[in-house]
Amino acid sequence: MKYQWLVLLGLLFAVIIAIFATVNVDPVPVNYVFGEAEWPLILVILASALLGFLLSGVVGIIRTFTLQRKVKSLQKEIAVKESLIATQQNEIAEYQKAGVEPEAMVITDEKAQL
Numbered sequence: 656m657k658y659q660w661l662v663l664l665g666l667l668f669a670v671i672i673a674i675f676a677t678v679n680v681d682p683v684p685v686n687y688v689f690g691e692a693e694w695p696l697i698l699v700i701l702a703s704a705l706l707g708f709l710l711s712g713v714v715g716i717i718r719t720f721t722l723q724r725k726v727k728s729l730q731k732e733i734a735v736k737e738s739l740i741a742t743q744q745n746e747i748a749e750y751q752k753a754g755v756e757p758e759a760m761v762i763t764d765e766k767a768q769l
Contacts, residue, residue: 676700 679696739762750756 672700672704676704 676697679700681696682693683696683699685692685694685699
């Protein structure tokens with residue numbers, strides 16, 4: 656439902672920009688760093704909106720890929736820790752079967768110490 660509202664809001668925003676751009680068709684001077692040109696204001700508005708959309712899209716894609724990589728690394732870390740827990744639980748079960756009281760040990764992560 657949230658996605659539908661975002662699409663609807665995006666379409667509404669696009670219609671508002673299109674209406675605003677079609678009302679403003681007069682030529683305006685556009686000053687570049689290396690020169691100046693005269694463009695219709697409709698093209699300046701639409702090009703600015705398109706560049707803003709593309710820039711925010713690229714930032715969103717980069718953020719998504721970064722978060723996916725972090726999720727994968729955290730899932731690998733969870734798998735390693737789960738296997739360590741399973742190994743320790745098996746050792747505890749063997750000690751309990753043998754009736755031996757193991758010494759308490761604290762296992763720390765080597766990365767945290769560095």
